[in-house]
Amino acid sequence: MPGHYVAEAPGKYEWKTASSGGFTYRYLTNDPMQARFYTLKNGLTVILSVNKKEPRIFTFIPTRAGSNTDPRTNTGLAHYLEHMLFKGTDKFGSLNWAKEKPLLDQIDALYEKYNKTKDEAQRKAIYKEIDRVSGEAAKYAIANEYDKLMAGMGAQGSNAFTSYEQTVYMEDIPSNAVDRFLAVQAERFRKPVLRIFHTELEAVYEEKNRSLDNDGWKVQETLLAALFPTHNYGQQTTIGTVEHLKNPSLIEIRNYFNKYYVPNNMAVIMAGDFNPDEVIKKIDQKMGYMQAKPVQLYNPAPEKPLTSVITRDVFGPTPESVRIGYRFPSAVSKEKPVGVIVDELMSNSAAGLIDLNLVKAQKVLGGGSSPEWMKDYGVWTMFGRPKQGQSLDEVKNLLLSEVEKLKRGNFDDKVIQSIVSNYKKRQIEEYENNYGRADKLLETFVLARGDNYPDQSRLIDDMAKVTRQQVIDFANKYLKDNYVVVYKRKGEDKNIKKVDKPAITPVEVNREAQSPFLQQVNNMPMADVQPVWLDYKKDIQRGKAGAAEVLYVQNTDNDLFRLGYRIPMGTYHSKVLPIATQYLQFLSTDKYSAEEISKAFFDLACAYNIYSSGDYTTVRLSGLQENFDKSVKLLDHLLRNCKPNEEALESLKGRLLKSRADNKLNKGTIMQGLINYAQYGPKNPFNNQLTNDELKALTSAQLLDVLHSLFDYPQQIIYYGPKSIGEFSQEIASQHQMPAQFRPVANRQAFTQVAQNQNQVLFADYDMVQSEIFWVRNTGAFDPAALPTINLFNNYFGGNMASVVFQTLRESKALAYSTYANYDTPERKDEQYSISAYIGSQADKFHEAVAGMNELLNVLPESPKLLETAKTSMKKTMQTERIRQDGIIYSYLDAQEKGLDYDTRQKTYEALDKLSYADLKAFTEQNLANKPYTYCVVASEKRVTPEDLAKYGTVKKLSLEEIFGY
Structure with a gap:
């Protein structure tokens, strides 16, 4: 059948060995990523995949230790350590290591004393001493120097994460920054110093409290605890228990680092634009100092089989739902290909049993399934949301009835080949970008140190061989009455134990300080990379298809296409439009049933979606070019010929009304x-x-009037694919029906931004541990000349972890886990700029959080070094940033909305060297400082009172009907 992926002959993927540049590596034959697997003399794994599409490199540095390897007496330890590995060593992050170290030793001892003390009064006294000594130690610390080092080389997205089996550090760096990157990483893992610990600990407290406000998180933890009564998947959470968070041990954290952060348990993974022979030599030179040690990884006894159904309840303010979980084989099991097919047969967002029989049939408000493949076990979950008047048990029973169909073989086994085709398409898309490549390589290292890479690579081949009987056998083996069902019920969670706020005195961040190591790294040469700006006249080809303009960029990489019809009519023109496009998924035509249409798109490995913004509706279609004609015709046929379905409409209305009620329970x-x-x-x-x-x-x-006439309105046709513009224009004109003359678009509903003339507080009461605060102010008319200053201001002030806002409110004052600020550019030239600032903090820190952000908005801190870092970071990022594929067209359309016909990045780049702190200060005083704001606050009235709010302006408590309009 067209578009189906055909498995190739067995033995396609085989390990081979080769040598180049003085190093030996393993590689897999026919590997589309051409990954090289090295093992250095000290045991460090290095995995390299070259991708020359843009001059950047995505990197992971993982260690195969996560929450599973936390000591039972110190849960959350791996996650603590992840945070602390951004704090530097004795060579960076310190003004004077000789003076800082004795104070840090005192803090170590104080925490050990604190842990062993039970009397609360004594504990408070010890913590007061920890706070005092920490303040002294912080005078010698340079906060966020790691972030400044990375920003100075043009890195993006500096971050890390901890999960069950791994802790992973990630960076996206320019290709000319490899020497600097390796110098920093080699030093980072040499001997990390646990400085500025108590403020970072408070950030982890905040993270824990955010999890207590996250019902989905609580449901997952509850599910895993029941599925794994022995294994740490269920018995230890990544963030840790409240009790352990309140009693950290720096000695235990350091011991953990020494035990697991060793080269034979770590890897360097890089995907992007580099010479692998040169890069492996540099990695060996920089990381070769690390010494291997025996590592005892977590290796638990097998879980006993579940022999009954386990039921759990979770309470919280969000909408009700049900989740059902089963144990599955592990990620490295030979049964994984069958498990993947089983999950996809149940739910693939288009043609699975749950998709068609429950969601498309509107028997539930929403539902689906998903697997989580881990080292020792897999977890497969089904989830569902009830319609109005439907019980959670009814949803559960509907989900289980679909499982029974699978076990009986009551499914179309032709869907298996369609699943394989869609996996092939997904894989092609993943390998287009560096992150997708690195992520696949990370998975194989963590789970099997690369040894399962052949199995991972032939997964699609193996899936194509899965038979109906294998699916039936697998389902009957694993999907018995051996599941856990978690009912998420609406109500108060009486088990929440908030991590209380300790008394913390703000610490020094020493913004202007620079260690000799930072200066040394910043002086390392970086080869010139010239920026590439878009030239919309040259980079986009234009054509005509009937009365429509065609905007075209050719795909020279693979056989995928992306097509868009952009219609200048959105929700500002029609409130009915978004409901009509939802109705479409339930409609048949004179030729096909609604179910057959879903199956047909899935069979073609093509997908469509219709998205309406205020001003535009964009109909997008993507898939394999060989199925282009069929998918275009099918989409046209559906929109032009869909028929009414009164039963489906009534069900849709009921589901929309329930969704609207559920929206009122969502704090975001x-x-x-x-x-x-x-x-x-x-x-x-x-x-x-x-x-x-x-x-x-x-x-x-x-609704049908909207759908049948959608393609009768003016439209731009956007194409990124392998066809030439001539071939495409001819093809689309023959397959896509358009009138000779387009219909006029209805008048647009205008929305005018209001002036903030006085301080006001808009408040919504919500049952939560934290308080969330947004500052909002509309400032002035769009002026493209201001964009360079705005872009620099955002980078300097509030846009990343090296910015003023993050350093002050999180690093110095420990007021929040998440905080940022941004001066927002409007989408259209007739709209205003606006400022938005955010902080999410514990409710008992509400006043401190507001005061902290207000101080920064009113008086822009001056830091010449930070400003220089911001400029350097922006320039190096823009030098290596490449807007590609249909992103070029959407960049052009975005500029067009602002009345511009050029790439605005070039203006910013050329202006950066001329901009100074005086420019940013003048910008701040004109637009932000001492101006009225509207404070948007979502919090619990039990924790943030009307009297608290009134200190900041006239308080207006909004009803949910006022907020939502229904």
Whole structure:
């Protein structure tokens, strides 16, 4: 069948050995990533995959130790350590190591004393001493010097994460920064210093408290605890227990580092633009000092089989749902290909049993399934959300009934080949970018030190060989009455134990300080890389297809296409439009049922979606070019010929009404509504929706009129694919129906940004541990000349971990896990700029958090060194940034909305060297300092009172109906 992936002959992937540049490596025959697997003399694994599409490199440095290897008496330790590996060593992060070290030794001893003390009064006294000595030690520390080092070489996305089996450090660096990157990483892992610990510990407290406000997180932890009564997957969480968080041991953290951060348990993974012979030599030179040690990784006894159904309840303010979990084979099991097929047969977002029989049939509000493949076991979960009036048990039973169909073989085994085709497409997309490549290599290192790479690489081949009987046998083996069901119920969680705020005195961050190591790294040469700016006239080809303009960029990499129809009509023109496009998924035509249409798109390995913003509706179609004609015709046929389905419409209305009610239980959605209210007033884009009564009164005729006529309106056709523009224009004109003359678009609903003339507080009450605060202010009309200053301001002030906001509010004052600020550029030339600032803090730090952000907004701290780092970072990033594929077209369309016809990055790049602190200060004083703001606050009234709020302006407590418009 067209588009189907055919498995190639067995033995396609075989390990081979080769030598180059003085180093021996293993590689896999026919590997599309052409990855090289090296093992250095000290046991360090190095995995390299060359991709020359842009002059950047994505890197992971993992260690095969995570929460599974935490001591039972110190859970959360691996995650603590992850945070501390950004704090430097005796060579960087310190002003004077000789003076800092004795103070850090005192802090070590104080924490050990604190851990052994039970009397609360004595503990408070010890912590007060920890705070005092930490303040003294911080005078010799340089906060965020690691972030400054990375920013100075043009790195992006400096981050790390900890999970069950791994702790991973990631960077996206320019290809000319390899020497600097390796110098920093080699030093970083040499002898990390646990400095500025108590403020970072407070950030981890904040992270724990955020998890207590996250019902989905609690459901997952509860599910795993029941599925794994012995294994650490269920018995230890990554962040750790409240009790262990309150009693950290720096000695235990250091011991953990010495035990697991050894070269034979670590890797350097790089994907991108480099010469592997040169890079392996440099890695060996820089990381060769590390000494191997025997490593005893977590190796638990097998879990006993589950022999009954286990039920658990989780309470919280978010909407009700049900999750069902089963144990599956591990990620390295030979049964994994069958397990992947089983999951996809149940749910693949298009043609799975749950997709068709429950979601498309509108028997539940939403549902699906997903696997998690881990080293010792897999976990397979199904999830569902109830419709109005539906019980969680009814949802559970519907999900289980689909499992029974699978076990009986009541499924179309032709879908297996379609699943394989879609996996092939997904793999091609993943290998297009450096992150996708590195992520695959990370998985194989963590799970099997690369030894399962052949199995991972032939996964698609093996999936193509899976038979109906194998699926039935697998399902009957693993999907018995041996599951855990977690009911997420609405209600108060009486088991929450918040991590209380300790007394912390703000510490020095020494913004202007620079260690000799930083200066040495910054003086290392970086080869010139010239920036490449877009030239919209040259980089985009233009054509015509009927009355429509064609915008075209050729795909010379593979056989995938992405097609878009961009129609200048959105939710500002029609409130009915987004409901009509949802209705479409349930409709048949004169030729095909709704189920057959879903299967047909999935069989073609093509997918479509329709997205409406305020001003535009974009219909997107993507897939294999060989199926282009069929998928284009099918989409046209569906929109032009869909038929009414009254039963589906009534079900849709019910589901939409339930979704609307559920939205009112989501704190993030509530905050989004508050921000829109602050920007535009009571009538705003967020609540620009039909009322519930208007929704109930909608008819099929109204909705079908929207769908049948969608392609009758003006449209730009966007194509990224392998066809030439001539071939494409001819093909699309023959397959895509358009009128000779387009219909006029309805008038647009205008929304005007309001002026913040006085301080105001918009408040929404929500049952939560934390408080979340957004500052909102509309500032002035769009002026492209201001963009260079704005871009530099954002980088300097609040856009990353080296910025003023992050350093001050998190690193110095320990007020938040997450905080940022941004001066937002409007989407259209007739809209205003605005400032948005955010901090999420414990409720008992509300006033400190507000005061801290206000101080920064009113008085821009001056740091010449930080400003220079911001400029350097931006320049080096822009030198190596490449906008590619259809991103070129969407960049052009974005510029066009602002009345521009050029790549604005070039103006910023050319202006950076001329901009000074005086420019940023003048910008701040003109737009931010001592100006009125609207504070958007989501918090619990039990923890943040009206009296608390009134200190910052006139308080308006908004009802959910005012926020949502229904």
